[in-house]
Amino acid sequence: MTQKKLNMRTGDTVQVIAGNDIGRQGQVLRTIPSQGLVVVQDVNMRKHHKRPSANAKGGITEGGIVTHEEPIRVSNVMLVCPHCDEPVRTRRRHDADGTIERICKRCDNPIPTPG
Ligand SMILES: [Zn+2]
Numbered sequence: 001m002t003q004k005k006l007n008m009r010t011g012d013t014v015q016v017i018a019g020n021d022i023g024r025q026g027q028v029l030r031t032i033p034s035q036g037l038v039v040v041q042d043v044n045m046r047k048h049h050k051r052p053s054a055n056a057k058g059g060i061t062e063g064g065i066v067t068h069e070e071p072i073r074v075s076n077v078m079l080v081c082p083h084c085d086e087p088v089r090t091r092r093r094h095d096a097d098g099t100i101e102r103i104c105k106r107c108d109n110p111i112p113t114p115g
Contacts, residue, residue, distance in 0.1 A: 005033065006031050006033050006036070006038070006074055007079065007090055007092070007102060008028050008031060008038055008074065008077070008079060009028065009031065009113060009114060009115070010028050010029065010030060010031060010114065010115070011027060011028060011114030011115055012027070012028045012079060012080075012113075012114060013025060013026070013027055013028075013079075013080040013082070014026065014027075014028055014038070014040055014077040014078060014079055014080060014087070015077065015078055015080050015086075015087040016040070016043055016072070016076060016077050017076060017077060017078050017087060018075075018076040019044075019072065019076050020044070021043045021044060021072075024042065024043055025080060026040040026041035026042050026043050027040065027041045028040055028041075029041050029069060030071075031074075032071055035071075036073060036074045036075070037071035037072065037073060037074060038071060038072060038074050038077060039069045039070075039071045039072075040069065040072065040077060041069065042069070043069060043072060043077075044069055044070040044071070044072045045067050045068070045069060045070075046067065046068060046069075046070050047065050047066075047067050048065070048066050048067070048068060049063075049064075049065055050062075050063050050064055050065070050066060051063045079102070079111060081104040081106060081107060081109070081111055082111065082112065083104060083107045083109045084104060084106050084107050086106070088104045088105060088106045088107075089104075089105045089106075090102040090103060090104060090105060090111060091103050091105055093110070101113075
């Protein structure tokens with residue numbers, strides 16, 4: 001299995017560096033590593049029109065407009081370093097205890113992993 005590893009995790013703060021939402025920052029809500037996609041809060045919002053419809057129990061499901069985030073390519077976002085407060089490139093550092101830390105290439109500080 002060739003699964004791409006993402007350097008982003010749910011809860012990370014990222015900034016959009018390409019596309020319609022360029023410059024926008026948000027939290028990673030979900031990652032889809034197999035497709036190289038991430039869902040970022042308030043980024044790539046889509047309106048979805050729901051029509052009222054009868055459900056199986058004979059009731060009516062309410063219609064309306066719901067907005068939700070569509071996944072965007074991970075290459076279109078960059079991790080925001082909490083020390084620099086800017087989108088930065090990162091490198092990986094393998095610690096003695098086996099954990100992998102993400103190091104900001106700008107300030108050389110580890111970027112904390114949420115959760
Ligand atoms: Zn930094």
